[in-house]
Amino acid sequence: MGLAKTDTQSAQDVGQTDGNIITTTIDRVINWGRKNSLWPMPFGTACCAIEMMATLASKFDLSRFGSEAIRFSPRQSDLLIVSGRISIKMMPVLKRIYDQMPDPKWVISMGACASCGGVFDTYTLIQGVDQFIPVDVYIPGCPPRPEDLIDAVLQVQQKIASGASPKGVEHLLET
């Protein structure tokens, strides 16, 4: 098995013996696979989405980190990127899309608006989507640079590799 050779981070996770045999756990192998092929569902509603597009384009190239397979169907994705302002009328749509994603799923709240309403403390704007859906990684900035989004994806990867549960199921595990 070439597992330890292709992924140096996982090398510490596996017990290595002489020859071609390594030992590990099923969970670690699965998480290793999950982490390196996140399929994002973009929810771009405002200017932050422009930076998200730049992140996916050739200059920043999110595919270097295995997350370029953008799906516009929530059924096929496991990483929700909320980038932009969410109004009270849009929130049920976002919630529905989050609910339609299969578990396990992770959420990135990109930018000041998605995370806390930003400068729009107004009658119609949700002051942070985490009031309604569980968020794993927040990105500050208005807008955050593509590097910030890449960093957030890497943090989600770290979280997966460490075996931590997505924020969305933590409450299920407690009870």
Next chain:
Amino acid sequence: MNEEKEVEEQPKPLILQKLEEHHADALLSQDEIRGTIVVVLRKEQAYAVLEYLKTDPELAYTFLVDVTAVDNSQMESELMQFDYARFMVVYQLYSYQGQCRVRVKVPVHENDLNIPSVTGLWRGANWLERETYDMFGINFDGHPDLRRILMPDDFEGHPLQKDYPLRGRGERESFNFDKQNV
């Protein structure tokens, strides 16, 4: 000296000439602001004049760029000018033929928020008038489908009226997030 003379000698724009000739009684004021002609019309004649602007073969303002409104309730200078009409409905027109624009404004009093819809002249007015209704509460008579377009259907009030609180009246907390048709 010479320059001043040249300015004075400029001919009056065609649209103002023609409006003075055919619809002088509808004109409340005429002005030119940063190169755009602005005319203010009496509400009663507004539809007829807009139709004239569109159909007159020399003017041919066939393109309705925008319909919106302004709430002047905190602009004393504007209010005084037009008999304390709180709202000003604004039409932006463009003529491909003359390659020129005109801004048409119509004062609307708070106690009578009705104004004829121009959807019969420009079909594109449909959503623009819905937005103006949604945001300012102006009722467009004869509109085929005057519903809210931006705010949720069960929203109360018109948020671009100046007395509407910026942070709303608790909609962010009271909004029913489960019952909406998604």
